[in-house]
Each structure stands twice: as structure tokens, then as C-alpha cells.
Amino acid sequence: xxxxxxxxxxxxxxxxxxxxxxxxxxxxxxxxxxxxxxxxxxxxxxxxxxxxxxxxxxxxxxxxxxxxxxxxxxxxxxxxxxxxxxxxxxxxxxxxxxxxxxxxxxxxxxxxxxxxxxxxxxxxxxxxxxxxxxxxxxxxxxxxxxxxxxxxxxxxxxxxxxxxxxxxxxxxxxxxxxxxxxxxxxxxxxxxxxxxxxxxxxxxxxxxxxxxxxxxxxxxxxxxxxxxxxxxxxxxxxxxxxxxxxxxxxxxxxxxxxxxxxxxxxxxxxxxxxxxxxxxxxxxxxxxxxxxx
Amino acid sequence: xxxxxxxxxxxxxxxxxxxxxxxxxxxxxxxxxxxxxxxxxxxxxxxxxxxxxxxxxxxxxxxxxxxxxxxxxxxxxxxxxxxxxxxxxxxxxxxxxxxxxxxxxxxxxxxxxxxxxxxxxxxxxxxxxxxxxxxxxxxxxxxxxxxxxxxxxxxxxxxxxxxxxxxxxxxxxxxxxxxxxxxxxxxxxxxxxxxxxxxxxxxxxxxxxxxxxxxxxxxxxxxxxxxxxxxxxxxxxx
Numbered sequence: 001x002x003x004x005x006x007x008x009x010x011x012x013x014x015x016x017x018x019x020x021x022x023x024x025x026x027x028x029x030x031x032x033x034x035x036x037x038x039x040x041x042x043x044x045x046x047x048x049x050x051x052x053x054x055x056x057x058x059x060x061x062x063x064x065x066x067x068x069x070x071x072x073x074x075x076x077x078x079x080x081x082x083x084x085x086x087x088x089x090x091x092x093x094x095x096x097x098x099x100x101x102x103x104x105x106x107x108x109x110x111x112x113x114x115x116x117x118x119x120x121x122x123x124x125x126x127x128x129x130x131x132x133x134x135x136x137x138x139x140x141x142x143x144x145x146x147x148x149x150x151x152x153x154x155x156x157x158x159x160x161x162x163x164x165x166x167x168x169x170x171x172x173x174x175x176x177x178x179x180x181x182x183x184x185x186x187x188x189x190x191x192x193x194x195x196x197x198x199x200x201x202x203x204x205x206x207x208x209x210x211x212x213x214x215x216x217x218x219x220x221x222x223x224x225x226x227x228x229x230x231x232x233x234x235x236x237x238x239x240x241x242x243x244x245x246x247x248x249x250x251x252x253x254x255x256x257x258x259x260x261x262x263x264x265x266x267x268x269x270x271x272x273x274x275x276x277x278x279x280x281x282x283x284x285x286x287x288x289x290x291x292x293x
Numbered sequence: 294x295x296x297x298x299x300x301x302x303x304x305x306x307x308x309x310x311x312x313x314x315x316x317x318x319x320x321x322x323x324x325x326x327x328x329x330x331x332x333x334x335x336x337x338x339x340x341x342x343x344x345x346x347x348x349x350x351x352x353x354x355x356x357x358x359x360x361x362x363x364x365x366x367x368x369x370x371x372x373x374x375x376x377x378x379x380x381x382x383x384x385x386x387x388x389x390x391x392x393x394x395x396x397x398x399x400x401x402x403x404x405x406x407x408x409x410x411x412x413x414x415x416x417x418x419x420x421x422x423x424x425x426x427x428x429x430x431x432x433x434x435x436x437x438x439x440x441x442x443x444x445x446x447x448x449x450x451x452x453x454x455x456x457x458x459x460x461x462x463x464x465x466x467x468x469x470x471x472x473x474x475x476x477x478x479x480x481x482x483x484x485x486x487x488x489x490x491x492x493x494x495x496x497x498x499x500x501x502x503x504x505x506x507x508x509x510x511x512x513x514x515x516x517x518x519x520x521x522x523x524x525x526x527x528x529x530x531x
Binding site: 289 | 351353356385386387388389392393395397399400401402403404407411412414415416446448464465468
């Protein structure tokens with residue numbers, strides 16, 4: 001390539017990066033600008049006294065606190081269900097499967113990654129109906145079904161993240177432990193996995209974001225406009241993305257729309273806190289495995 | 294070869310070893326004897342399979358795809374000759390007793406102490422004092438203790454190349470192996486670091502049988518008790 005070509009390529013890459021950052025900055029700035037004025041204790045707790053509401057002593061009827069809790073519980077349960085399974089599948093793909101099995105499974109997980117979330121929502125919905133009819137009439141669309149459906153939705157991210165992180169490790173690192181007399185499990189557990197944590201946690205963060213924002217799945221599997229603080233995994237619940245969706249389609253006045261932006265800003269905040277939690281776990285596990293402990 | 298047999302106990306006996314990568318033959322019916330408590334060197338042009346030969350001794354070759362080995366290798370452990378490929382001889386045990394140091398230092402991406410604790414952990418030794426004591430002894434043996442005693446919790450990869458290689462030797466020594474295999478252990482190091490490692494190897498001879506691959510003839514002259522040359526798939530005693 002001549003000099004002009006290389007310069008154009010560099011310029012193009014710069015521009016693309018700039019546009020991307022500007023786009024993200026714009027969206028976040030927009031949400032902050034519109035949402036920040038709406039955020040106050042009333043938005044979260046409505047007319048209930050905040051401390052008593054936080055302790056669950058009084059119900060919150062016209063605030064977002066139940067939706068915040070619903071989203072947090074939903075994300076934690078969904079990622080908690082998906083992470084061990086996804087990591088195990090990723091480990092299997094990277095370390096144990098070979099040849100045709102590996103090809104077939106890779107294709108299957110790619111297909112799974114490509115399934116629209118509304119279809120997975122339908123699956124969750126059908127599952128809840130099945131359970132309602134065949135297991136117990138008390139079962140129906142609920143927090144657990146939503147979490148289960150979301151777990152299926154984010155499984156491919158976790159599988160791929162784990163697999164690629166493991167496969168990217170240098171061959172010398174693999175041989176180092178093996179030459180000292182480690183068996184495959186010891187090598188995996190004490191060397192390969194701790195050194196893949198960054199990649200795995202990237203997958204977990206992606207999964208958290210996906211679970212926190214998804215509306216299609218929860219719409220069909222148990223989210224409702226008013227449910228109060230989630231009492232158990234078998235009840236319907238409130239969630240922030242659903243509130244945002246609901247408000248943006250049916251707002252009556254400007255103030256209500258502003259509350260929607262407030263909810264969006266809170267959702268971003270919830271995601272940040274969950275990301276920080278994932279990074280903290282990575283740090284603690286990594287430190288224990290590789291430095292101290 | 295006969296005089297060696299007479300003079301010393303044979304630690305490793307290689308008989309008719311052939312090795313292939315796919316269709317490509319690396320070793321052709323190779324035989325060799327490595328006497329106990331001596332330092333044997335394997336030399337020869339590069340790309341002839343010296344490293345491959347070394348990986349046959351601890352069965353590390355089994356980790357490489359498309360690799361195939363035939364022939365017998367016996368290692369004398371606890372007073373009896375054991376066939377390394379015997380089904381009842383766990384490869385993990387073999388590798389703990391026939392330790393290996395690579396051409397490029399390969400500290401695990403962990404702290405210095407964790408690197409030394411690693412082999413102990415593999416055999417279930419976790420007690421803090423015991424691990425520290427063993428680590429200290431191995432570091433002293435590898436001439437590294439004074440340089441790292443104040444930073445045992447630092448990432449091992451922050452050490453210099455020569456220090457990393459001595460750390461790898463120390464790590465290989467923690468389980469008191471019978472045999473130490475070294476694959477060009479000084480080729481990635483500068484002159485000073487090379488001298489330190491050579492002095493270290495001379496000291497270690499009392500403790501274990503050493504097989505070192507090297508293409509430095511002066512180094513072999515200084516260190517080796519017996520020398521083999523590998524060329525065109527054949528291993529010849531020099």
C-alpha cells in the first residue's frame with residue numbers, strides 16, 4: 001500500500017474510533033442531561049419514607065426502588081445461573097473437545113447466540129405455562145423464569161469468552177505446569193483459568209449488561225408495572241428497562257417522560273455497580289490464585 | 294559405552310528410540326546411557342531434535358499434537374529401573390522426578406513464592422511454613438535467595454532473564470527430582486547470567502543426574518562428563 005493509502009487507513013480508523021466514542025458520549029450525556037434533574041428520593045421511593053422503604057418496612061407504590069431491586073436480583077440470578085454453565089462449556093470447548101464434536105458444538109452455540117431475545121422470551125413464557133399446568137398452579141411467569149430465560153440468552157457470551165480466553169494462552173504457559181507434573185485439572189484450575197480471568201470477566205460484564213437491558217424476554221416472562229419489592233423468585237416483579245419502555249410508550253406529560261430518563265440513568269448506575277462487583281471478584285480471585293493466598 | 298556402564302550406575306537407559314512428527318522422522322532408533330550423578334550433554338546442529346529427545350525422557354512429547362514415539366526408556370528410581378511408558382507409571386509422577394528447565398525461562402505468571410510453591414501444591418503440600426522453608430532452600434540452592442528474599446510476593450516475570458531462569462531451576466528442584474533435564478538453559482541469557490547458571494549446574498551434579506542440551510562447545514567442555522552428538526536422527530557418543 002502506498003503512503004496515501006496508509007494515511008487514509010489511519011485517518012479512517014481514527015475517525016471511526018472518534019465517532020464511536022462521540023456516539024456513546026452523546027447517548028450517556030443525553031440521558032444524564034434529561035435524567036439527572038428527575039433523580040431524587042421521590043423518584044426512588046415515591047411518598048414512602050426512604051429509610052423505612054429501604055428496610056422493607058413500608059411498601060413503595062410510586063417509586064422506582066422495587067424496579068431497581070427487581071433488576072439487580074434478576075441480573076444476579078440470571079448471571080449466577082449462566083456463569084457456571086457457560087464457563088464449563090467454554091472450558092470443555094477449549095480444553096477437551098476435538099474435531100467434529102468441537103465443530104458441531106461451536107456451530108450450535110453460534111446459532112444460540114443468534115436467536116432473537118423475543119424468541120427466548122416466548123420459550124420462557126411457554127415454560128411458565130407448562131409449569132403452571134403440569135407442576136403447580138401457583139407457578140407462572142415469575143422472576144425465576146425470567147432469570148432462566150435470560151441465562152439462556154447470555155450463555156453464548158460466557159461460553160465464547162471463556163473459550164477464547166483459554167485458547168489465547170501461550171503454549172509455554174500450558175507446558176510449564178505440565179512439565180512440573182501437573183495433571184490437566186490442576187493445570188486448568190491453578191494456571192489456565194486464573195490467567196484467563198480477564199477474558200472471562202469481560203464475558204460476564206457483557207452478560208450483566210445484556211441481562212440488565214433486556215426487555216423482550218422479561219416482558220413475556222413475568223415483569224409487571226407494579227409488584228412492589230420482589231418477595232420471592234416465584235413472584236412477578238418490577239424492572240427498570242420495563243419501566244423505561246412503559247413510560248416512553250405511554251407518558252402523559254413531560255414530567256413523566258423525565259422520570260423515564262431518570263430511570264435510564266439509574267439503570268446505567270446499577271450496571272456500573274454490577275460491573276464493579278464483577279471486577280472486584282476478578283481482582284480477589286486473581287490475587288488469591290496468583291499472588292497471595 | 295561399556296566403560297560407562299562399568300564405572301557408574303546407569304540412571305537413564307534409552308533403547309531404540311524413534312520419534313516422528315507426523316510423517317517427519319526426527320529420531321531414528323536412538324540408544325544412549327546416562328550415568329547417575331553426572332552431567333551429560335547433548336549437542337549437535339540446531340533443528341536436529343535435541344529438544345525432542347529431551348521431551349522423550351519426561352514424556353512431555355505427549356502434549357504435542359501429531360507426535361509419535363517408539364522404543365524404550367528406563368529410569369532408575371528408588372533402586373529399580375522403571376519403564377517410563379509403563380501403564381502403571383503415572384506421567385505426573387515421572388515429571389515430578391524427572392524435572393525439566395526450558396530454553397526460554399517460563400516462570401508461571403504468579404508471584405515468585407507461588408512459582409516455588411506450585412510443585413509442592415501439586416503433591417498436596419500447602420502448609421505455609423513448609424512451603425516457605427522449601428522455597429527458601431530451593432532459592433538458596435539456585436543462587437537466587439539474596440536477590441529476591443525481599444520481594445517474594447512480586448510477579449516472577451519482573452525478574453531479569455537470568456534470574457527467571459534460576460527461578461525455574463529452583464522451582465524444578467523443590468521436589469528434589471532424581472533427574473534434571475535442561476534444554477539450552479543459557480542460550481537466551483547474557484555472558485554473566487550464563488556463568489552463574491554454569492556454576493549452579495556444577496554444584497547440582499552431586500544432587501541429581503543432569504542431562505543438558507547445549508550447542509556451546511566451550512560450555513560443554515567446561516561442564517559435561519559425557520557428551521552425545523545428535524545429527525541426522527542419530528545419537529553418537531563423543
